[in-house]
Amino acid sequence: MSQFISIDVEDYYESASFQRIKKFAEDKPTPFVIIDTSIISKQYDQMVHNFPYADVYYAVKANPAEEILTLLRDRGSNFDIASIYELDMVMKIGVTADRISYGNTIKKRKDVRAFFEQGVRMYASDSEADLRMIAEEAPGSKVYVRILTEGTHTADWPLSRKFGCQNEMACDLLILAKELGLVPYGISFHVGSQQRDIGAWDSAIAKVKGIFERLRDEHDIQLQMINLGGGFPANYIDKTNELTTYAEEIKHFLHEDFGDDLPRIILEPGRSLISNAGILVSEVVLISKKSYNALERWVFTDVGKFSGLIETMDEAIKFPIYTEKNGELDKCVIAGPTCDSADIMYEHYSYGLPTDLEIGDRMYWLTAGAYTTTYSAVCFNGFPPLAAYYL
Structure with missing residues (x-):
């Protein structure tokens, strides 16, 4: 059976949404994030249902993709705007000024x-x-x-x-x-x-x-x-x-x-509307140890703090991670690919990854729809911004 960082993600892995995303991701070069917009629709409807007396202003900074803005525009959302650039984005798709707050x-x-x-x-x-x-x-x-x-x-x-x-x-x-x-x-x-x-x-x-x-x-x-x-x-x-x-x-x-x-x-x-809709897919670049007697492995993947995972700073946001390997879970350090020593996502938190994980295997970071593409660096170490697909 496939291994999980958190047992809570197992039901999600079995869901039609995850299987749909996983199939779409098969031939795409990593790293990238895939957003299932149908989940955003459900999250928005849930928000409106639970707060019928409130007006929803989507925090555009969470993910300003036109596909998301258009969907929320059509669902009746208003928009919380943080800059002139975000204003241009929402007005470009026909959002009227009465639905905007600066x-x-x-x-x-x-x-x-x-x-x-x-x-x-x-x-x-x-x-x-x-x-x-x-x-x-x-x-x-x-x-x-x-x-x-x-x-x-x-x-x-x-x-x-x-x-x-x-x-x-x-x-x-x-x-x-x-x-x-x-x-x-x-x-x-x-x-x-x-x-x-x-x-x-x-x-x-x-x-x-x-x-x-x-x-x-x-x-x-x-x-x-x-x-x-x-x-x-x-x-x-x-x-x-x-x-x-x-x-x-x-x-x-x-x-x-x-x-x-x-x-x-x-x-x-922001986060509550779109995070659950996204899966970030990365590839294991290197697995190593720092000494012959080291008890923990270092797992380096091709996505890091500077390519969408800045919220792992101080290990604050703990993304559920799925791999297709079946080995026993063993504590490891998870780090990104850049030549900056700060590019370590998890060192102190007890993340476990399967012992049979290999270079070239894929890692699926769940709940990655918010603050990944927007926090991705433009060209650090020459790496391009995080690619994104919207289903």
Whole structure:
């Protein structure tokens, strides 16, 4: 029987989707990623079903392929945009400006001007300089302020303090927004990507409630929107709750703090919509040991941190890996092909690969639909960007 890094992937391997992808991959030179768009459709439908009261804004940075953007456009999704380049991508396929939010708090003046000229009227901010620039280049627009949240350390891919501001500053910025002729529209936060602790949303929503009440009671500002961000998990090795459980708990948190009359709720899923749809296929380049007495093998494959697997940095995201060999699983180090010593995916985590694995065998990295093609280097060591196919 074929061996797995995680027993949880066995059912997926037996699925029609995996078999379809595997057959398609047979004659393709590695490395590459294959995305099954039918899974993205199902994931989107599940998101909408579980959060019927929310508007979905797909985080384009997760994977901006035209095949994915077109599919989500037709399913009714909105789009969270991080740059002028992403704006061009979505507008090229006919997405209208009312379905776009400029969610990056770090942006150039000329880009804000371009967004406004294209009709975009919703912008994120977390600083006075940025807010004043929005007021000058996108007058009268809706702004929402991103706040800092605790608990991101419980996420597999935590977020730093690069984005967001403290509650006190958030209040002051929304007051200033009104003075500058902007619409103080709401609050956003992000609890960290691949977040396992559902309670992270509870504490963040409680913070938002305090800001809503203070602005309403002390400054006659009625905020209209809460952006819950992303953070919903995909199916990597470590177990997570089902999306239904997240949805039930988050709905409870919202009604606990805001009653039955909820403000507009926005979600910004990326990973949770598309990761499960992708399989990255690589080839074993070399298997070696560092000494005659070494207990572990080094398995070098033709994909690495610089060709799509940057999220293995600090061994944060643990991809399930499948091979067709049947040997006993034995702990090994898994590394990429480049001449950079940082190009090691897993050294400390106890990954096991079959003892009969050989040079030339293929490795199938599951749950690889998000943040692989977008993180792939253009030409490090001359290697081309990660190839991608969409079924």
